[in-house]
Amino acid sequence: MAPPKITFYVDIISPFGYIAYWMLRNSPVFANVEKTYVPVLLGGLHKQCGNVAPILIKNKDKWINKERDRWAQLYSIPIRQGTPPGFPTSTVSSGRALTSLSLEVDQEQLAKAADVFWAAMWCPQAEVLKGIKEGRNEHGEFDTKDPKTLETLLSAVLDGEIAKKVMGSIGEKQVKDLLVANTNGAFEKGAFGLPWFECTNKKGETEGFWGFDHLGHVVRFLELEEEGDKGRSGQVMRAML
Template sequence: DKSAWINRERTRWATYFSVPIIPTPPSDFPPRTLHTQRALAAVAQLAPDRLVAVQEAFYRTFWVDGDGRIAEPGCFVPVLQRVLGEEVAGRVVEAMQTPAIKALLTANTDRAFQAGAFGVPWFECTNTQGATEGFFGVDHLGQVAEFLGLERRGDLGMRALL
């Protein structure tokens, strides 16, 4: 059963990397993420220093709290307000409806497809020699680290695959 295997893999990797996650996907999985993607594109433009915090809060709402409504403005706007404050969150909500943010999301999506992305997580990495490669899945993070020349501790053996 592929869905059961995927769920076991998801929780196995989450445990390995100490990432909090609920044991089964939220009931609305997979959600339609257009609105949240637009919100993130707007945050990237208006409050880029808070982008990671917003992504983490969206993740926590969906994958830790199990709230599958994160794709709906009624759910994610309060999350934005908590992370960004009401004023900046309001500007994000306004901006996400603009042609500029819609075009930015379209351009980002087109760029991802041109780079070879076919799902998430997709990592496009450029190393110190200027070479760029794409990697798919958390099971390839070891290859990402190797490609980027990052220091890796311990016996590499089979762990080199991680």
């Protein structure tokens, strides 16, 4: 019987995408799930759906940051207070870098790159970034729009030649077209925002779920509460109900 699977769409601009990604990478609940990370552009997805970013909606812009912090505190997810300087910022370069990298390496290597990109945006003091001094400004922040900074981050977790090759290819048509195709594919699967989880259970049934606060539905659909650390999966379930 095939293992449960999650396709998770990545754009580091999304704070809820970050905390959802962190859970997939770190929670034992998802340890036996086959995970595929697909770079997309959230702005492009919103445009296709006619959706509006939460920070552009009056009152929701203030509430959404508090809500994010509540979930992060509940699960001890490391995240900065407030939003990054200049937020929202362009993630075209980081999206293209991850897209190019997806053509060169396996999913685990891709996830290592996503780890540092996410952290640079949402938790610059994260453990995964310790020791990386190059690319930081006087405030200890990373400019995730800057290709040189992205190459520095990639070189910290991957072979330097691969990092150089990837960043040298972000302007190529193949890479740009694939990122657009990934975004279109997410839309066609039903996504309208991030985080979006495209889940397939052991029975071969597939369903999409949106939002960090719907991880309980993901756990139930994939029948993860029946496996592994039942205490941890139960904790996820109770918190999401």
